[in-house]
Amino acid sequence: MSDGLPYFRYHPDPVATGSIRASADRCVCCDRSRGWIYTATFYTEHDIDGPFCPWCIADGSAAERFEGDFTDCFGLDGVSEDVVHEVTRRTPRLQQLAAAALVGPLRGRGGLGRRGRIRGAGEVPRGS
Template structure:
């Protein structure tokens, strides 16, 4: 079975492999940094699929994409990671893997890289990408409070954003943040320019 254009996730039972996966970022298709996605078990959108053919190339390559794709056309099946990375899936079916919300201010090339040539990720609500240093950040994964608190700049940024969106009761705000992982979670990203982490809250 041919490996997909994503990093080796390792044995999910090994703690050091899990730690490596959480920090491991892959540039899909060898393009710019907007394509970098984390390869964490449970959020990785490509899974082994045996002999199931991809909906775009009709080839059985051993891996299939399982997350979002937005199109008005009928798609019979799912895509292989290669057809996502080279843009053929989005072009053939006139669709996008990620909504452009949140990507204001980036170049058209980066916008197309994220929406048309980068795998989306699983989320209860419509997932969206975050921007930092005027480029699309790398998606790290869905995290709870413990993982988020390991990146104080992301926690502070999320706290500030929530205040701007009406969370003025500090006790209620802190209770929500410290309860992340128990229903609501945070989507964590990393800036590919300066390395800063940022996040947005996500509730089912």
């Protein structure tokens, strides 16, 4: 895990998986440049013009302000609502390849599908 970043219990090293990377970009939620941005998908019905910082993901402010989720709860049947909330609204989404290795056992029966349209809030091309 990178020093100084918030800790995500269900995604302990989002830098290694590519969900968070170093960047001088400003967070669309808090309007601060903190040195790191989220690079994966955020599901919402709102138009979002920019990336989120890890701190706005960790404290839930990004999901609350933009009424969205970082992942769906597919495979989380039978777990507490608190865990579902933490995974979907306060945890960076795992990039596709890492997800299979890290959360494969969580996959299961049904769950919440995509909410609204996929917006590119965190989809920042590598190298920019």
